[in-house]
Structure formats: C-alpha cells, structure tokens
Amino acid sequence: MNPDPDYSAAYVVIRTDAPDGHEGHGFAFTIGRGNEVQKAAIDALRPMLIGLPLAETLDDMGSFWRRLVHDSHLRWLGPEKGVMHMAISAVVNAMWDLKAKRAGKPLWKLLADLTPEQIVDLVDFRYISDVLTPDDALDILRRSDAGKAEREERLRARGYPAYTTTPGWLGYTDEKLVQRCEDAVNQGFSQIKLKVGGDLEQDRRRLELARSTCGPAIRIAVDANQRWDVPTAIRWINALAPYEPWWIEEPTSPDDVLGHAAIAEAIAPIRVATGEHVPNRIVFKQLLQAGAVSFVQIDAARVAGVNENIAILLLAAKFGIPVCPHAGGVGLCELVQHLAMFDYVAVSAELDDRVIEYVDHLHEHFVDPVVVRGGHYLAPTMPGFSAAMKPETITAYTYPDGSAWQDIRHDRV
Ligand SMILES: [Mg+2]
Numbered sequence: 001m002n003p004d005p006d007y008s009a010a011y012v013v014i015r016t017d018a019p020d021g022h023e024g025h026g027f028a029f030t031i032g033r034g035n036e037v038q039k040a041a042i043d044a045l046r047p048m049l050i051g052l053p054l055a056e057t058l059d060d061m062g063s064f065w066r067r068l069v070h071d072s073h074l075r076w077l078g079p080e081k082g083v084m085h086m087a088i089s090a091v092v093n094a095m096w097d098l099k100a101k102r103a104g105k106p107l108w109k110l111l112a113d114l115t116p117e118q119i120v121d122l123v124d125f126r127y128i129s130d131v132l133t134p135d136d137a138l139d140i141l142r143r144s145d146a147g148k149a150e151r152e153e154r155l156r157a158r159g160y161p162a163y164t165t166t167p168g169w170l171g172y173t174d175e176k177l178v179q180r181c182e183d184a185v186n187q188g189f190s191q192i193k194l195k196v197g198g199d200l201e202q203d204r205r206r207l208e209l210a211r212s213t214c215g216p217a218i219r220i221a222v223d224a225n226q227r228w229d230v231p232t233a234i235r236w237i238n239a240l241a242p243y244e245p246w247w248i249e250e251p252t253s254p255d256d257v258l259g260h261a262a263i264a265e266a267i268a269p270i271r272v273a274t275g276e277h278v279p280n281r282i283v284f285k286q287l288l289q290a291g292a293v294s295f296v297q298i299d300a301a302r303v304a305g306v307n308e309n310i311a312i313l314l315l316a317a318k319f320g321i322p323v324c325p326h327a328g329g330v331g332l333c334e335l336v337q338h339l340a341m342f343d344y345v346a347v348s349a350e351l352d353d354r355v356i357e358y359v360d361h362l363h364e365h366f367v368d369p370v371v372v373r374g375g376h377y378l379a380p381t382m383p384g385f386s387a388a389m390k391p392e393t394i395t396a397y398t399y400p401d402g403s404a405w406q407d408i409r410h411d412r413v
Contacts, residue, residue: 024098093306159376
C-alpha cells in the first residue's frame with residue numbers, strides 16, 4: 001500500500017511576543033508528495049492565529065480548538081477530515097507544545113495534572129454525545145482520579161510498554177526477519193508486528209518463521225495497511241490463524257465501519273485494530289459502537305490534535321477498549337507517547353494489553369527523542385510535546401533549499 005514512502009512533515013513553528021521566548025512546534029506527517037498541499041492547508045490557518053492574545057488563548061484551549069475546527073469556510077473542505085483536519089492537528093499540537101513549555105512540564109504531565117472538569121472543557125462533544133456525554137466523561141475521569149500519584153510513580157519508574165515494528169517490513173530476507181525477531185525479544189519487547197497482504201504464501205512462511213523464532217509467549221500482530229476487500233480480509237486472516245496473530249491492523253478501508261465489524265465477527269478470536277487513518281472522533285465512535293475493533297490506534301497528528309485525541313481516549317475508556325497508539329512515521333513516536341501516558345495516569349488508568357508502537361528510525365532529528373529501554377518508553381521529562389526537530393535538521397531538510405536536497409539533485413545529475 002505504501003511501497004516507497006519518503007517520510008516528510010509540514011512543520012509549524014508558532015512564535016509569540018512573550019518575553020520568555022518559547023516557541024510552539026508541531027507538524028503534520030506525510031509520506032512525500034502532497035506535503036506541499038499539507039503546507040498550504042496549514043498556511044490557510046495563519047490568519048486565525050496572528051494577533052491572538054497569548055495567555056487567554058492558552059488558558060482556553062477548548063475554545064481555540066473549536067474556533068479552528070468550526071470555521072465555516074475551511075470546514076467545507078472536510079468536514080473534520082483529511083488535509084485541513086491534519087493541518088489543524090499540527091497547529092493545535094504546536095499550541096499544546098507551547099503551553100507545556102511555558103508550564104515547564106512535559107505534555108503528558110501537564111494534561112495529567114488538569115482536573116476532570118478542565119479536561120472535559122477541552123473536548124467537543126458534538127456528534128458523540130449519543131454515547132459519551134460530558135457527565136460520562138466526568139465519571140470516567142473522577143474514577144481515575146484515585147490512584148493517579150501511584151500510577152505516575154510507576155510510569156516514571158518503569159515506563160510504558162512498547163511493541164516494535166522493526167522486524168516486520170515486507171522485502172526482508174528470511175535471515176534478516178529471523179535476526180530482527182531475535183533482536184526484538186532480546187531487547188525486551190513482548191510484542192512485534194509484521195506487515196502482511198502482499199502474497200499469502202509468503203505471509204504464511206514469514207509468520208511461521210517469526211512464530212518459531214519468538215516462541216509462543218511473544219505477541220505477533222499483523223498489519224495489512226488497508227490492502228483487502230472484506231471477503232479477502234476474512235479469507236486471508238483465517239489462513240494465518242494457525243500462527244496466532246494477536247491483531248490484524250487496517251484489514252480494509254478505514255472508512256468502512258461495518259466492513260470492520262463483519263471482519264471482526266468472522267475472524268474471532270483474532271482481534272481487529274485500526275485508527276492511524278481514522279479521520280475523527282465520530283468514526284472512532286462508530287467503530288466502537290459496532291464492536292468492530294478490539295484496539296483503538298490513535299495517531300497524534302491525524303485527527304485534530306490533543307483535544308480530539310482526548311475525546312477518543314474517553315470514548316475508548318467508556319467502551320473498555322485498549323488504546324494502542326500508531327507511531328510509524330517521523331516524530332509520531334515522540335508525540336503519541338505523551339497521550340498514552342496521560343491516558344494511563346488520568347483516563348483509562350489501565351496498562352493491560354496496551355502498547356505504543358515503536359519504530360526505531362529518525363529519532364536523531366529530534367531535540368527530545370523518545371527513549372525506549374527494555375521494551376518500554378521512558379516518560380519524557382523535558383517540558384513540551386517532544387515535537388521540536390533540531391535546528392540543523394530543519395535547515396538541512398527544508399524543501400527545496402536545504403542542503404540535503406541539493407545533494408540529491410547533484411546525485412541525480
Ligand atoms: Mg499500520
């Protein structure tokens with residue numbers, strides 16, 4: 001589905017005239033062509049930010065979110081989906097980065113320290129109040145208020161469980177697959193993920209190799225990246241059942257709620273996971289209502305940023321469904337770890353069956369890169385949302401004038 005990704009980002013920096021000099025950083029992740037479209041969408045939001053009173057805006061992030069999402073002209077381009085919504089995500093997340101820096105806290109801690117009432121004020125319940133009302137959300141958050149300090153302590157001591165996608169890319173030789181599976185187990189991961197959907201016989205062989213290398217105790221998730229129609233998905237996944245896949249991720253179109261429900265019913269007890277391309281809280285609501293997913297895979301930069309992801313965390317908590325964030329892409333591990341850690345401390349209060357995806361590349365470009373040890377994400381301590389790329393990376397890779405692009409052109413000549 002994504003055979004030649006060229007990991008890219010439309011990158012936002014919000015500057016203010018406050019004397020503290022803090023900037024807010026955020027980005028929309030893309031895989032290459034189209035990044036200029038994403039940038040144009042972010043530029044369309046510029047007039048809505050310039051001149052805003054800083055303190056008042058940061059104090060009422062619920063209103064700020066609504067102002068961007070419910071702009072009647074820009075809303076026509078979605079509503080609440082696609083390029084415009086991802087642009088809002090980049091800007092909203094940059095504002096949260098700024099707010100957390102000004103507060104001197106990592107974002108997960110800033111959010112976890114809010115009261116249940118303050119968290120509820122961040123969420124737009126429009127279109128989801130049939131299954132989650134503000135009162136429901138308050139109940140969930142107040143229930144989790146007890147034990148917050150102990151969970152925070154545990155998080156700081158042990159980190160948050162991760163799984164690795166490193167062994168599983170299509171195109172590896174059998175030797176490389178086996179080696180990477182061994183590495184993952186030795187590094188302390190209890191779950192790995194393999195890409196599937198290219199060729200059934202190859203998938204069988206790769207899964208058999210992975211299963212025999214990892215042993216029965218390691219969870220092996222598989223990811224089809226939307227390759228199949230519903231009947232193909234059911235046939236293919238059932239053919240892989242002897243290798244006990246833990247979940248099948250994105251078996252079909254992310255818009256097909258009823259298709260996911262049909263697949264879930266036909267492949268049980270294998271579980272269905274999706275979310276990295278689910279555009280908004282409304283589709284997540286329907287996936288949960290339909291019993292179509294066993295895992296919700298939030299993405300930090302696809303729905304409209306922190307606020308909408310809080311709505312999705314609350315929806316998942318209401319249904320008792322674990323959130324296992326998507327993080328395959330530049331900077332997505334850095335961002336989404338904050339949301340999962342906030343969820344553990346203040347929302348679901350659970351770690352069972354919860355894991356954050358880990359992909360071990362491109363972290364060197366970030367000022368505050370993720371740290372994964374013994375199969376766990378360590379809790380960030382630096383103030384902010386861990387979104388900022390290093391200045392030298394931004395200079396070198398900015399298209400089309402950065403030095404990295406000059407080298408590529410030279411090579412091609
Ligand atoms: Mg995936």
